[in-house]
Amino acid sequence: MRLLLLLAASQALQPRRHTRPRTRLQVAVLPDAPHSIEIPIGDGAPLILETGRIGRQADAAVVAKRGGTTVYATLCVGDADAGGGDFLPMSIDYQERYSATGRTSGAYNKRDGRASDGEILTCRLIDRPLRPSVVDGFCGDVQVLAWVLSYDGIHEAQTLAVQACSAALQLSSVPTLTSVGCARCTLSDDTLTTSPSVTEAASSTFDIIVGAGSDGSVLMVEAEGSFAPEAQALAALNEAVDEAQRIGHAIGAWASALKKDVSDGLRPYPSELESIVEDAYGDAIREQTKALRQGDMASSRKAYGDLCQKVDGLSLEKDYTRADSSRVLKKLSSRAMCALVRSEGLRSDGRDLTTVRPIDIDMAPLPTAHGSVVFTRGETQSLATCTLGDQSMQLRVDDALEPNTEKRFYLQYAFPPSSVGETGRTGAPGRREVGHGALAEKALRYALPDAKTFPYSMRVESLITESCGSSSMASVCGGCLALLDAGVPLTTSVAGVAMGVLLDDVDDPVVLTDILGIEDALGGMDFKVAGSRDGISAFQLDVKELGLKAATLEKALAQAREARLHVLDEMASRGVDEPQALSDSVPKTKTLQVEPAKIGKIIGKGGETIRGLIADYCLANVDVDDEGAVMISGNDPEQMEACAAKIVELTSEATGGGGRKQRAAYDGPMPEVGSVYASEVVSIKTFGAFVSFGEAFPGLEGLCHISELAPDRVRNIEKFISVGDAFDVKVLAIDEDSGKLKLSRKAALADKVRDSR
CATH class of the missing domain: 3.30.1370.10 (K Homology domain, type 1)
Structure with a gap:
């Protein structure tokens, strides 16, 4: 008691502390429900977009759902001057999480690793329609991230990712010209299916993915098929464009009420500088568009580099930036190229609109390769090789959404900086190389013989040794010839050509056949079309600006067919049209x-x-x-x-x-279904273990499948069990015709645990 009194007295002598009540931490309260929209998609599950509850610190965050497939996309804007106005520094990253299918990574640390080729292709699929929809001159650093969080195996994730990222772009502070929609359409037995399931897409004869703006502009096309006639491809294209436009309009209408204020990272076009440069170097720019008529690509690049330096110097004198100079020079060069084509009907290298560049073919230049060719078209050149091997040479892929797949044919594309006379990075393939290789692979794989007819694995490599436009289509032509040189009995020869368009007059666009590098850079599109004499096996569209309509692509497809037939004729007359004898070095x-x-x-x-x-x-x-x-x-x-x-x-x-002597075919009594018996492992293979029943049923053996060995997944059966191991198995079923047993160690263990309770 005395101690308590002393403590109270000492506290009374101490100064009293400030007792102002604390203020509560101000935390934004999650809304009861996200802002969402439900967009009907055919007869299947609707597209559901949600925002407001997840990722609130990002500039925009969207959760997109269709059925049991879910994609989470975010967009953030960084440095407002990252691009300087002459380009959009936008990066796209897409990842398919292993957890989306209830798996972990096969790596030791169980972490999702670097992007696979499939994920890189989806990154490109997202980037291509979004980039031209951003207002010209926006120079903010934009990062778009997308993750597949769940996957039901029915509703595919690619188009859902494009839709999610498009919605995030519309909700963000980035200024846009149109809202982007994405749709997929397949063709099977002359029946068009919009938004097909994964199974329907895999079994279709033609598959197309389209990105389109709400204004009807076609922004991206990715298609492949078993040599579909142009009429069928166009029908699928038009169907997909209409669906993508509808979805894009719905996304834009939903986002308009939620969109953030537009960022101040928009740099206006320097019109005054354009007038200054036009007065000083307008004639030189117009002459530069004709440079390929007088010299080769190397001298043309040097002349253009000199012109760039002069324009840069003038811009800096007038207190403009190099980015302003680049924008002006590109605009004036594009205008000069369009004027040249419309006035003369001739292009930078002197060709008319439909002529294919000269073709040269050197068959079998490499004596030790199974198949090889140097295919040259103008100043684009591919050294293509083909290597044959057995099944062990197949490319094995273990993607998050498509585990344990094997490819008996694959094409790999390399684009060293020396192919354009430059220095630069070499090493692992970049996204562009992965994309070009995948396109050429799609174009050729529909012409391959089946495994029973030709039981080899096939690897084609395309090394680009020169480039001035359409190196991926040169890879198609070179790859086809290399396969034939190696002795692969293709069902048909395949060739490809790239088409361009001048959209200076949207109502009267000019389509160009077999485009040059400068026509790709300054034109309105890069439309690559590959196929045989019978139809199309792959095509891909990239655009630089809005305004491209499906009717223009119809004209481009017709023009591409004429060019493709010409190239196939050249390949047959200058190269080979039939498979050659297998090399002695081929196993x-x-x-x-x-x-x-x-x-x-x-x-x-x-x-x-x-x-x-x-x-x-x-x-x-x-x-x-x-x-x-x-x-x-x-x-x-x-x-x-x-x-x-x-x-x-x-x-x-x-x-x-x-x-070891094998027992004769078993003809004795059979075990009872549902009963548990002792067994011993007599042989092991990748899909299970064969066990015997000893004295209970002498000579009888049965299979215990790997999925029935343990309650948990068995990844390596040889590390899990060995020949001679003994354990109980439960008889699940007996086939009446063959007498084969279906056995389960897992079920026997479960019965033992249940009986012990």
Whole structure:
């Protein structure tokens, strides 16, 4: 008691502290519900866009949903002067999260890694329609991020990502000319389907994705198909454009009431400087557009570089920036090129509007390559090679949304800086190289023979050694010839050509065949079209400005067909039109079929038997799939035949793998369905383990599939179990015709846990 009194007295002597009540921290309260819109999409699930509850510190954030697929997109604006006004510094990043399908990354740290080729292609798909929709002169640093958060395997994520990013752009402070919509359309059995499911798109004969503005401008096209006639491709294009325009209009109407104030990062066009440069260098600019008539590409680039320096110097004298100089020079050069074509009907290199540049073909320049060609069109040149291999050479892809896929044909494209006479970075392929390679691959893959007819994997490489426009289409032509030179029996030859357009007069656009680099840079579009004599296998559209209509693309497709037929004629007369004999260096192949239940006898414990076969018979490889198809590849036919005989011996009824005598076909009593029995592992293969039942049923074996081995996923079966391991299995089913057993260790474990409770 005395201690308490002393404490009270000491507190009374201390000065009293300030007791003003604290102010509550001001935190923005989440709204009860996000701002949302539901846009009908055909007969399927609607497109739902939401904003306001997630990502509120971003300039704009949108959650887009369709069915069980969800994409989250954000847009942020950084430095207002990042681009200087002569270009838009916008970056797009798209990622498919492994968690979207209930998986983790296959890497050791289980973290989603660098962008795959598929993700890079989707980044380009988003960037291409959004970029021309931004007001010219906006120079703010723009970053757009998109993540696939959930994926139901029914509603695809690509077009949903474009729609989500378009909505974020409309909600942001970035000034735009139009709102962008995106739609997909497929063709199967002459039936058009808008917004198809993933399965419908995979089984279609023609697939097209279109980005269009609410004003009807076509901004992006990505299409592929099994040589669809132009009329069918146009029908699908028009259907997709109408749908994309409708969606874009709905996005714009929804965002208009929520859009933020427009950023001040807009730099007006320097009209006064244009007049100054026109007076000083107008004649030189007009002459520069004819430079390719007098010299080669290198001298033309040097002359243009000198002109740029003069215009830059004049701009700086007048207190303008180099960015202003660049904008003015590009505008005047574009205007001069359009005027030249309309007045003379001739282009920078002296061609008329429809003539294809001269073509030169040098077949088999590389003596040790399986197939090779140098394809030259004007000053664009591709050194294409083809390498053949067995199934082990297939490209294996484990993307987040498409796990464990294999490609027996793939095309890889390289664009070194030396191809345009410059120095620069080399190394891993950039986004442009990935995109160009994917386009050329799409164009060629519909002409490939099936695996039964030609059981090889095929890799085509296109090294661009010179470039002045349309190097991806040169890769299509060179790749086709390299495949034929390697001996691949293509169903048809394939060629490609790039088309351009001058939109100085929107009501009367001029379509250009086989465009030059300068026509790509200064024109209104880059429209790449590839196919055979029968139809189109791939086309892709990039635009630089609004105003391109579907009717113009119809004219471009007709013009492209005439050019494509000309190129195919040149390829047939100057190169080859039939597959050549296989090179001696190409591994020969022999295939045979064994019972799937006998695969383990070929592979052996830990792969010991199959490795021994490869070494003993000096083979390139022995590959076995889950269906029992065995491919033997090597360079010595006699050794391959001997290996085939050994495999037949290993899998025959008389003997088993490793020389173990195999029991005769089982004809005794069968176990009961639903009962649990002791078993022992007798062989292991990639998809499960074969077990025997010992004395209970002598001679009887059954398969316990890898999915039935454990409650959790078994990633590596050989590390999980070994031959000789014993465990209980439950009989789930017995096939009445074959007598095969369906067994489950997982079910037996579950029964044991339940019985112990």
